[in-house]
Amino acid sequence: MSIKKIAKKELGLLVDELIRTTKVYGVKAKGDRFDFDLLDSSTELKLDYDVTLQPPKKFFQPPCETLVTYQGQGNYKSEYDCEKFVLLGVHPYDMIAINQMDTLFSQDNYDSHYFARRNNATIVACDVVTPSKNVFASSMNTAVVEKGFDVLLTDIGDSYVAQAATEKGEQLLAGVKNAADASDADLKKRQGVWDKNKKDLNKHELKCSPSYLPKLLERAYDNPIWEEKAKTCFSCGSCNQVCPTCYCFGVQDDVNWDLTSGKRERFWDGCLLDGFTKVAGEHEFRKNREDRFRHRLYRKGKYVPSKIGGEIACVGCGRCVGACLPDIANPVNVYNKLIDDIGII
Ligand code: SF4
Ligand code: SF4
Structure with a gap:
């Protein structure tokens, strides 16, 4: 799977292109706070947010959903959400929470409603740029994430390192016009971000492992x-x-x-x-x-x-x-x- 370096402006162009053809949700400012919402333009996307008001679980398990409709005895129909969508800007700790949901909803009774949405999603995770005032992901070993996403973005200053982890991720990155393979120096900068976040996302320190x-x-x-x-x-x-x-x-x-x-x-x-x-x-x-x-x-x-x-x-x-x-x-x-x-x- 490829690891690219993408200029910030190029990412904006990709997001605008995606918005033309697909539903794209991303992190938007809500006053002085942030939340996931439908994007109308790449200019609304905030990837340097601290934390969203609601976690992204609502895209896979909505607050209220119809499971089944029925019309008389024996005439039942399971209802599924079939729309493909892109979810932009999921922080590592939230991605790890989604990974946990994937495990839990596939155990015992496989939850086809959850997985219909999960399979429709292309998830672009992003490493934390601004720690929130209460985050303690460093204590929980969730400051960085290794799986579950389709693409992982890491802000390295003037650009992003973008790592594709799935075929969906590869396809998404193929839409970036001027992406070069990430160099050793870029990967070193990314490692620096990971090392920093493993220590710094720790506003409340757990006294044990x-x-x-x-x-x-x-x-x-x-x-x-x-x-x-x-x-x-x-x-x-x-x-x-x-x-x-x-x-x-x-x-x-x-x-x-x-x-x-x-x-x-x-x-x-x-x-x-x-x-x-x-x-x-x-x-x-x-x-x-x-x-x-x-x-x-x-x-x-x-x-x-x-x-x-x-x-x-x-x-x-x-x-x-x-x-x-x-x-x-x-x-x-x-x-x-x-x-x-x-x-x-
Ligand atoms: S612990 Fe706090 S947030 Fe939770 S139910 Fe009690 S008062 Fe509400
Ligand atoms: S800090 Fe832990 S318990 Fe509290 S909302 Fe986040 S994941 Fe849930």
């Missing part, structure tokens, strides 16, 4: 921290909504007045919300806030890792830190306090 977290949590179930922190939790679910690795959903039927036709939808849900665990007969098995608060941190640090080969399901984007009004959602603060209490064994 992330691989130790499952073991730490084995000894932390009855720690007083869950009750202490949960005292001020609003159960608002913001920490779930903004998290690139939270993927829980609810499913609901919307039946028409004729009582024979309708649709089945799924929508984002969140383990911090009251009612998330409510089942038939009004039973609710995590009714207490502290149980829900603990569950989120166990899910990130123990339960999901056991399903995906030990990878921790927090990629250190820092979004939950900024989204939580009472400032209790930061996983690093919780895990570090547990290390203080329990120690590293």
Whole structure:
């Protein structure tokens, strides 16, 4: 697969060309913040952003989607999104979160709705230029990414090093008019960016290797921290909504007045919300806030890792830190306090 050097102006021309033929989503300014949105012009694209308000998971698992429509008994139709699109500017930690989703949605029950969108996408990842105020990807080993993207862009000053990782990526780079093969000097500059980001994306430093977290949590179930922190939790679910690795959903039927036709939808849900665990007969098995608060941190640090080969399901984007009004959602603060209490064994 090729590794090219692309002048910044040339990348703009490529993006404008893509916009003429395909839906292109990229990072745009929203006031003084940033989010992924449909691009009308390459001039809107901000690849030096710090962090987006929402992670890119919404392109693969939308907040609400129709899974099935039905017209009378036995007449069911699965609904799929068939439109191809390009997603520009995914940071390494968010790409790693998408890679985790790919693993999770292909296990047990293969999720064809998720993979329809995933296969329609061409993902252009980009290395971080401006660290956000709460990022801790360096602590989680997610400051750089090696797979999952079609193209990876690294800003080396006057130009980008662009690495194609798939056939889709090769095709995309073939559209750049004046791209040269990256030289050894260009690759050295790229390595410099990676080395820097592995150290500098660390506004909250975890006191242990992330691989130790499952073991730490084995000894932390009855720690007083869950009750202490949960005292001020609003159960608002913001920490779930903004998290690139939270993927829980609810499913609901919307039946028409004729009582024979309708649709089945799924929508984002969140383990911090009251009612998330409510089942038939009004039973609710995590009714207490502290149980829900603990569950989120166990899910990130123990339960999901056991399903995906030990990878921790927090990629250190820092979004939950900024989204939580009472400032209790930061996983690093919780895990570090547990290390203080329990120690590293
Ligand atoms: S738990 Fe917080 S910091 Fe970790 S991936 Fe989710 S939103 Fe980002
Ligand atoms: S931890 Fe914070 S963001 Fe999460 S539900 Fe509680 S108050 Fe909301």
